[in-house]
Amino acid sequence: MFTGRESSAVQPLQEQDPDRIADFRLLGRLGEGGMGVVYLARSPRGRMVAVKTIRAELAATPDFRLRFAKETAVAQQVGGEWTAAVLDADPDAALPWVATAYVAGPTLYQVVAERHGLLPERSVRGLASGLCRALSDIHDAGLIHRDLKPSNVMVTIDGPKVIDFGIARAVDSSTTGGLTSTGVVVGSPGFMSPEQIRGERLTEASDIFSLGAVLAFAAAGRLPFEATEGQLHALMYRVVHEPPDLTGVPEPLLALIKDCLAKDPADRPTLAELQERKETQYRSLGPWLPPEVLARLGQEAVQLLDQEDPRTRMTPSAEAGVEAMAEAVTAPGRPPTAPSTVPFTDRTGGEDGRAGVPMLRLADERRRARGHKAPADGCRAAVYWLLTLVALTSALTVVQQLHVASGQELLYDEPLPDADDIWDLGDWGVLSFPLLWYAKLCFGSALLVAWLVWFSRVRATAEKFAPGRLRYDPSMAVIGWFIPIANLFLPKQIADDVWHASSPGRRPAPARVLNAWWALWLTTFLTSPLFTTPWTALLSEHIEDVGDGMSSDYDYGYAFLPETWINLVLHVLVVLTALAAALYVRRLTAMQATKLHS
Template identity: 65%
Template sequence: MRPLAPEDPRTIGAYQLLGKLGEGGMGQVYLARSDRGRTVAVKTVQPALAREPEFRRRFAQEITIARRVGGQWTAPVLDADTEAETPWVATGYIAGPTLNQVVSEDYGPLPEQSVLTLASGLLQALRDIHAVGLVHRDLKPANVLITIDGPRVIDFGIARAYDGVTGGGLTRTGSVIGSPGFMSPEQIMGKRLTAASDVFCLGSVLAYAVTGRLPFGTTDSGGHALMYRIVQEEPELGGVPEGQLRELISGCLNKDPDVRSSVAELLEVTGSEPPSGAWLPAEVLAQLGRHAVRLLDSEDPDPLPGTRQPQDTPAPAAPQPA
């Protein structure tokens, strides 16, 4: 988390901002605290998107649907203002690092049993997301948070609003929406996406988690070359252990969405029981503890000169998920 910069707001809706968690194509993401004391993540929409009426319409529609997704394996949507000058959405804050950070920075590839537990949690998250009619569209290690109780998926459904103002998954300059190393063949080709697209992305995520490498290579030779390999070539799974995990990942990475393994079929392999005991290596669990301590130590930032504290005007209570 980074401190708030002078140009950052100090409050959004009923939430006091504590720091900046990150930023991406959609906008900024802040750590915030509600007037009831709950810690949340608030994502704002960049001005160019906010000026698009079609984006606002789809954003409001997707938020309404996303509120219905259960919160056991996802970050629940708690609040939103799709009519604000800068639209925003608040979700429950998950006190844990991303899978990308764990694998690429903190620890390295995870053991096979940890990845099987990871697969079970992510499959249950996808089951809940798909059950309300959403397709995640951007399942990648940066959108998977690691906690003591299992993984959590964030940013579900939001990508479809972004997709809707760009025409068939393409930006106005012709580049494909999504993360090149974690896209399905049908997403790259601009076809209609179904739940099967998320399953393909899941296969890439699991392969990365257990090997530390992308199954179709990196963008070193260019994003278009990587996307070509995803559409035309077989994945490189040499570092994936033989057996259950290799078969599970191979079933996810079938090029044809009609014969690709389904979420229900994959859950029959992994089971749907929550993790019992420590599902992560000791070094990762220690990192989770340090992460939680940093959150507890977070203090309210000093207001900028001339700004008002949230308590100057009582804020309405944040609505709870439907």
């Protein structure tokens, strides 16, 4: 039901094929199977996607649409790093459809059986590492794939990607219905687990068995259970009762594959155990494929760039440009004028429902990011105001300290009962020390609340950009700030994940603003006990008794200690930290707004 790719070549659209499905423009055919037709399409924002339509006879099956809607909703929770992410679906359409991220590359079956033969041990280890992570994402979403096979594993430069959750279903389903209720064998017999062939209720261990069969196929170039073509029952019998034939599998991989192919589900390792084994310790999937495979992938990527949009036509000005260029060829000394093309827009209605309105460019989106329609906008405004108030309070405190340090003295005719009660620092009036100190506490507490709300919201927005790829639970965006040890690394790691996920380009945006803000914040956090200390407590009063035998004057002065100057520097640091935080909030908000609108 959910697939990212059916074939390595894009075929032209046929007469009966539509021009578009929902908001997706169809560019060509990727393949056709028992479930329906798969098209290569382009989203309204220009992203390449694979759109699969479901056959009418399947859509007419009782409860199919309800089951389809449930499975697509669950599948959208699976992260897109090791799988083809489900982007959109419509189970209520005349022909139900589902759109997934397009995975540029051949299937593992095509690589091994049709092009390059078996993979070397290093590549199989990379394959095992990537498939374990993909199954982990699928199982964490409450799904069992149930049809993991080489034709459902896409081979890409970055690593393998699992596609086609066509017969996946929720783990907590209380029935054994679904596609098996019709009596049809579900799955690919050579890669099905024994319990799946017997029609038993499946667990995650069933996918582990399929994983072992896929790894054996990649390492040996053939199925671990084989039978003469057409002898389906003989093949199923061997899967259930006979040991696998692992001839040709490299010795270092034999133990891993044998454990996965255990007949009893309880004897198979769990995903967590597999990921701890040395056979799957392939953390970097950079050059994980043989050079000839990488070269073929590069060629296919170039071919994909040449794929034209059937709905793109040349404008009259572009046609004039072509004529001008033709004239330039025959007229020496005249530079040729290159033609230009623009996306075709229906005059009956554009992407946003208005006729003739072109799609917004990235520059337009960045300008929109400077407006008020941005993620967590209300909290962002509150953070800006409170950062300003905190910075202003610290700046006034610095001015007040310097004013006192300039030689301000307090003269009294009699001794004060308690020198610590001296709060009136010259002619400051209402801007005396108590007011500023309590203002710092008030504004700082309010800033903490606003910051936590804003930080949790931008983290939630980043999760939409990269589902399942952000570290830590979403609640840690709030809780992490209250753990003293975690304040040294956990909020920064969450901020890093949010920053990278929110970068609108292919490469992460430079994080100079993020790093500068964090360095200043960390310094402020570590020195916060001294910062919150009332700075008058760091002063020493100077009492001088001047008498002529008749009367005495008491001259109270303040002598600045080294700690007092440190406190003054920290208040200056708070101003810089607030400025860096405001720049970080502004930059991150702009990036998220750009990516949301793009």
